[in-house]
Amino acid sequence: MKKTLLVMAAALGLAGGLALSAQAEDYTLRSGDQLSIIVAQDETISTSPTANFTPYVVRPDGKVAIPYVGEIYASGMTVAQFTDTVKAGLSKYIVDPDVAVNIVKWGSVRVYVFGEVHKPGAYELTKGHTVMDAIGAAEGFTWDTAKKKIFLIHQDDTNKAIPIHLNDMLKTGNMKENYTLREGDILYLTKNGKISFARDIAPFLSGAYMLSEIKDNN
Known part of the structure; x- marks a missing residue:
């Protein structure tokens, strides 16, 4: 078990390095830059x-x-x-x-990271606006995270949860699902891979957007 954890930690470091390198070379302009x-x-x-x-x-x-x-x-x-x-x-x-x-x-994007991360909450991301950047801002995933089933929800399409296979990124360095995040996006890291939209995601959606409205109206 300990060996497995060490291998996964090393993979995370490698994947993070690849992502940062790609961001530095291939950064695309976005709102607020x-x-x-x-x-x-x-x-x-x-x-x-x-x-x-x-x-x-x-x-x-x-x-x-x-x-x-x-x-x-x-x-x-x-x-x-x-x-x-x-x-x-x-x-x-x-x-x-x-x-x-x-x-x-750099322009900033406000996103929300909930579920099995060390510091769930709202984050202003600058320069790097990807799934891996958001997980890093939340101080990483916990050991209970179901790494095959992370979900991305866009603010303009809250009825659709986009599945993300974090294990694939960590083990192979394939950043295909390291999506660029938009303003108001939510990342939800599940604990056991079994998810109910109404039970697990909907409460976070309403809470996140209520927080967004309060901040914008201050």
């Missing part, structure tokens, strides 16, 4: 290095407004893809535009 955009040929478009804020923020609708270019649907793009899109738009007005884009502040 604040961007610095520098256009060498036009200072009026460029973010001021002395300003305390940037006008370039990924809005809740996923778009960023750029002078001359218009609105770009940035959500889901990598920084490189977004940079290329800005260059393409500016090339109609500037010959071979020199554009540099950086993220100056």
Whole structure:
């Protein structure tokens, strides 16, 4: 038993490392990300290095407004893809535009983690917004967690629970089910794999969204 626990702990460390590496290389823009955009040929478009804020923020609708270019649907793009899109738009007005884009502040996503974790509750996630990030924010799963049956519930579709096979991620490093989380998502880690939506999840849904409404109205 002890050997099994050690192997699983090592696997968790390996999987976490893979996830962080993937996030660093493949991070995609999302709502709330604040961007610095520098256009060498036009200072009026460029973010001021002395300003305390940037006008370039990924809005809740996923778009960023750029002078001359218009609105770009940035959500889901990598920084490189977004940079290329800005260059393409500016090339109609500037010959071979020199554009540099950086993220100056990560947008946050508020999610809820309940069930068999060490610290259940609401968490504001920045930069990493995945299932593994949320479990890490809740200080990890307990030894009683049914790792083959974790459930993800989206705020806009509370009647559907998406199953997640955590064991597969831990043992193989396959991050296919390490889903990107949205605002208001709930992760529920079961204890024995047997789950009743009405009994086990519904009470957490109502409690989580009541907490969300209280916070938003303060």
